[in-house]
Amino acid sequence: MRQINTDAKTLGRIARVVDQKKDMIGLSLQACAHCSLCADSCFKFRNSGGDSTYMPSYKAINSIGRISRTRGRLTDDEYEDIRELVWDKCVLCMRCYCPIGINIPSLIAAARIACREKGVARWHTTRRNA
Amino acid sequence: MKFRTGWILAGTIAFVLSGTAAYPQETDASSSASQEKTAPAPAAQAGSHSSRVPRWTRIHRVDDFVTGDDLGTGMVRADKDAPIVVFSHSLHAQSGVSCEQCHHAGVKGWEAPACATCHKGAQAVGVMHEACITCHQESGKGPLSCNQCHTARQASFAGIVRFELYDVVRGPLFILAWILFAAGFAWRILLFRRLTRTVRGPKATLPAAPQPGAAAPESADFAFLTRDMSWAARLVFHARRWLKRTVFASSPVMGVVSLVFHLALFLVPLLLPAHNILFFQTFGIGLPTLPEALMDRLTLGLLAIGAFFLSRRIVFPRVRALTTVRDYLILLFVAAPFVTAYMAYHQWLDYRTVLVIHMIVGEIVIAAIPFTKLGHMPFLLFSRFFMSAEYSWKPGNRRW
Numbered sequence: 001m002r003q004i005n006t007d008a009k010t011l012g013r014i015a016r017v018v019d020q021k022k023d024m025i026g027l028s029l030q031a032c033a034h035c036s037l038c039a040d041s042c043f044k045f046r047n048s049g050g051d052s053t054y055m056p057s058y059k060a061i062n063s064i065g066r067i068s069r070t071r072g073r074l075t076d077d078e079y080e081d082i083r084e085l086v087w088d089k090c091v092l093c094m095r096c097y098c099p100i101g102i103n104i105p106s107l108i109a110a111a112r113i114a115c116r117e118k119g120v121a122r123w124h125t126t127r128r129n130a
Numbered sequence: 131m132k133f134r135t136g137w138i139l140a141g142t143i144a145f146v147l148s149g150t151a152a153y154p155q156e157t158d159a160s161s162s163a164s165q166e167k168t169a170p171a172p173a174a175q176a177g178s179h180s181s182r183v184p185r186w187t188r189i190h191r192v193d194d195f196v197t198g199d200d201l202g203t204g205m206v207r208a209d210k211d212a213p214i215v216v217f218s219h220s221l222h223a224q225s226g227v228s229c230e231q232c233h234h235a236g237v238k239g240w241e242a243p244a245c246a247t248c249h250k251g252a253q254a255v256g257v258m259h260e261a262c263i264t265c266h267q268e269s270g271k272g273p274l275s276c277n278q279c280h281t282a283r284q285a286s287f288a289g290i291v292r293f294e295l296y297d298v299v300r301g302p303l304f305i306l307a308w309i310l311f312a313a314g315f316a317w318r319i320l321l322f323r324r325l326t327r328t329v330r331g332p333k334a335t336l337p338a339a340p341q342p343g344a345a346a347p348e349s350a351d352f353a354f355l356t357r358d359m360s361w362a363a364r365l366v367f368h369a370r371r372w373l374k375r376t377v378f379a380s381s382p383v384m385g386v387v388s389l390v391f392h393l394a395l396f397l398v399p400l401l402l403p404a405h406n407i408l409f410f411q412t413f414g415i416g417l418p419t420l421p422e423a424l425m426d427r428l429t430l431g432l433l434a435i436g437a438f439f440l441s442r443r444i445v446f447p448r449v450r451a452l453t454t455v456r457d458y459l460i461l462l463f464v465a466a467p468f469v470t471a472y473m474a475y476h477q478w479l480d481y482r483t484v485l486v487i488h489m490i491v492g493e494i495v496i497a498a499i500p501f502t503k504l505g506h507m508p509f510l511l512f513s514r515f516f517m518s519a520e521y522s523w524k525p526g527n528r529r530w
Contacts, residue, residue, distance in 0.1 A: 023321055023324070023325055024325045027318070027321055027322065027325065030502075030503065030505055031503075031505055031506045031509050032503070032506070033503055033506045034443075034449070034452040034453060034454070034457050034503070035384075035388075035449075036446070036448045036449045036451075036452060037377055037380070037381055037384060039448050040380040040381060041380065050447070050448065052447050052448040052450075052451035052452075053451065055448055055451065055452070057452055058451055058452060061452065097377075097380070099377050100506045100509040100510075101509055101512050102509075
């Protein structure tokens with residue numbers, strides 16, 4: 001059983017963030033053809049030795065994609081994974097390149113906003129043994 | 131690795147281009163129509179089948195017809211109780227009968243006057259009897275006795291029901307697919323406009339390399355660099371400078387393959403002779419077409435690239451990390467119309483069934499474009515013309 005350790009008030013705030021950008025998130029994630037061509041535009045990816053979790057598209061899909069799909073109903077561990085994606089693995093330098101023209105930084109930024117509502121941020125990890 | 135992919139690319143291009151040479155020229159229906167008009171002896175018919183008779187795949191709308199006033203073909207039966215005759219164009223074309231053997235008034239392009247245009251009413255019965263029976267007896271092929279042609283069984287639904295399905299698929303379903311496509315496309319464009327705002331100022335570019343002191347304007351920089359170059363070298367210089375900011379620099383193989391794939395995806399269906407025959411018959415206009423043989427090769431090329439995309443999804447970790455079941459389904463659905471088209475053209479399995487499946491699958495894909503991952507299609511317009519980004523062809527003036 002998934003343990004969702006987020007109270008209703010917080011969930012409401014996260015849902016509001018997601019709803020505000022619902023169309024942008026939906027349009028972007030639907031248009032993403034999963035082509036992986038954005039990978040080489042990310043210096044974090046290039047320096048990770050080909051770790052696919054550093055790909056801009058991977059980071060966007062697995063952060064704001066998951067949050068918007070579940071409307072924030074994620075476990076603390078999942079939030080921690082997202083925190084890692086949008087803060088540790090992305091510096092929001094806005095240099096990622098999408099051949100289709102999706103604005104990946106704004107997706108990551110939206111994920112950061114949602115995470116802050118949850119109380120997860122750059123230095124705020126919910127993982128006790130982190 | 132790079133060397134090998136280059137060879138594969140070169141080989142693919144050569145393969146596609148060789149399509150024109152590898153097949154006998156059969157690009158124009160009128161060329162085969164203008165060939166010999168006299169009916170040759172049966173032995174000669176069988177021998178020269180493939181070269182003289184246009185392939186059945188070409189006569190797309192020449193359906194089986196049924197003699198009988200009640201079916202709108204203009205044929206009147208002298209005896210109302212005689213069982214109806216079903217005539218199959220495909221069977222006759224396949225067994226080596228030329229168009230002109232029956233359509234003796236001449237075949238022009240893709241059109242030929244029907245029997246009932248001149249032979250009206252009861253007179254038609256005599257003419258048809260004479261023409262059919264004489265030919266069947268001379269060749270010794272096909273039905274020879276009365277009830278082999280006049281079969282009440284065939285007259286019921288065998289030929290007709292399928293044709294109605296064909297007509298539904300060709301007519302209302304086709305229109306419905308395009309309405310869904312247009313509506314979805316428009317909806318996405320409106321959504322995009324709502325989500326972006328107009329920006330004023332220069333087009334966004336890649337950040338310039340840091341210059342010591344005050345940075346010189348770009349144009350002056352390049353004037354200095356290209357000062358001593360010939361015009362050709364200057365062209366190459368600027369082309370390389372432009373390509374450097376595109377996907378062709380970061381992923382050259384994928385960039386080229388994807389460009390060829392997407393171009394062919396549009397051009398093959400649009401410039402295919404068979405599709406333009408349908409356009410012409412429906413709207414009275416058609417686009418210029420490319421040879422069928424070339425289209426055949428391009429279709430194979432498309433499917434090969436589809437296989438490349440599929441293997442990429444399976445093999446490369448970075449693509450696999452993003453891949454979901456939907457991505458495989460989309461690949462399958464995009465490939466399906468081309469597979470069925472190839473099968474229909476080469477008459478694998480039952481032509482009619484394959485053709486109807488081809489049309490249905492094609493219509494599903496057209497309608498699904500704005501509502502699935504294929505919805506990245508309208509983004510070509512956005513990202514190349516409207517968005518303010520380094521990859522836009524026109525200075526984009528909108529931003530997320």
